[in-house]
Amino acid sequence: MTRLLGSFGLTIALVTLAAAQAPPQRFGFGEPAPRDLIATLDIDVRPDGTGLPPGRGTAGAGGEIYARQCAACHGPKGEGGQAERLVGAEPKGFAPFGPEYERWRDSRPDVPFTIGNYWPYATTLFDYIRRAMPPGAPGTLTADEIYGVVAWLLTQNGVIADNAVMSAETLPRVIMPARKRFVPDDRVGGSEVK
């Protein structure tokens, strides 16, 4: 009986050894990525300015691009229309929500969330417009055109001076009013509703 069990155990051990080969550190699947492919696809722009292309734009030039490419949906002054409102500097000094806002608003209607009162990074404007705008032909604006539209939007929202030049050097230095309001997720489950 013991001998039988012993041989049975040995068989199992052999089967296990044969079936379970440790996976390799690497399989060698895929191809090394060509540098020009990475350059083409790597379009993200980060808050420190990494990824911003050469070029420049001001609100003056940007206003014309905006009128041609954006105003039909977002309204001539960024007041919104078929697409969301973009411009709105109020409330100043605090968020469009929370205790200070509720006191300030009193019984007035809510102000919409805008670039001026909710977007934390100016670089995100460049990144997003280059990715997705205008919706009918995303990716068709030149870097100068995007810098211009960004400058116009920031001017309209009261964030930068009317004549400020937006470029890879200046855009990351723009401090958005909403920058300091964002906090990381603190929900962890458990009994507390957050």
Place this chain on the structure above:
Amino acid sequence: MRNTQKSSRLQPRNGGLTRRALLTSTLGAAAITLNTRRALGQERSDTTGRPGRPSSELGARSPAEQPRRTPTATSSRTPLQDLHGTITPADLHFERHHAGVPAVDPRTYRLLVHGMVDRSITFTLNDLKKFPATSRICFLECSGNFGRQQGEKTPAQELCGMTSQSEWTGVMLSTLFREVGVRPQATWFLAEGQDAAVLARSIPLEKGMDDAMIVYAQNGEALRPEQGYPARLLLPGWEGNSNVKWLRRIELGDQPFMTREETSRYTDPLADGTSRQFSFVMDARSVITAPSYPHTVQQGWIEIRGIAWSGRGRIQRVEISTDSGRTWTEAVLQAPVLPKAHTRFRLLWRWDGRPTEILSRAIDETGYKQPEWEALQAARGRRTRYHLNPITGWKIGADGQVLFGIERVRA
């Protein structure tokens, strides 16, 4: 048994005419009367007298079953009230896209992984399929999944049909990360789609090394185009938007990239004037799918049915109230109860015919209890737009008409 079957064949329910007599009279008539048509229709409900249609290349639903998503320009919702069990048929999986559904050619598809890695690599669809595969059943829910615009006439589909469940198959992202050699200083990665919005989200590396997957199959077949064909990111339990579809690029970095979808969108304004960012995990939630609007019920036994889920793990308990929240009874959970997965719950209830409201609340394995609307509002404030998961219910009138209990969640 055989006799019973035979006699039911011989005694059709069409007013006493036998099939042969009916056929004869029909053939003999110059015009088919309405009455005869009705009789024919009844005759056809007996399917045993002649062979059915042959086999086919592709199955289709019974014409009597017409579940439908409710599409808008950018989304469509799963008809939760029409479904059973926990798996969402792929053609009824909810949609949410930001610039339409791209038609990606699987032959030219490439996934680029680069950034803070030892080797930048492109993977074809076939490469992805060669890696060790994993299958996992989990829900996918849009964090904007809360609708009540139709007031009392809000069906479950409108209320929270932007959640669906599939069995997903693909490769663990940790396997791909080993392949490219993620550098020690990397802490986040960008996931980017090849839709016209080139939608992109920053994801903590920790999630990528934990249970994230690159999936190419859904319920046993290739992904549907609406769900990211040919390959998407799957982050079990995390808000739908971060599960980037039509995935073309992953870039490893040492900080979040701060895209629009994680700054001006998918962030949560709170009551204290701060805004919560990177709120990925979906809190526990439940919804009664039957009875629900627009169902009508009769006095007597009713099985209350619904689904519950949590992005943090398993559903531990679902409680149901049949008296507008005064008392609660534990529902039966359908096994197996999987982590981060829709879990079917049921409770037998004998309705006495008096008007009432039925409610459900989910409790997950962390002890989180699905909150009342008021508690959510107190914690988040008025202007929060995502992650709304309040207890909801259905009012049942004396006439048996079921309506959405809009009063509980009116802002």
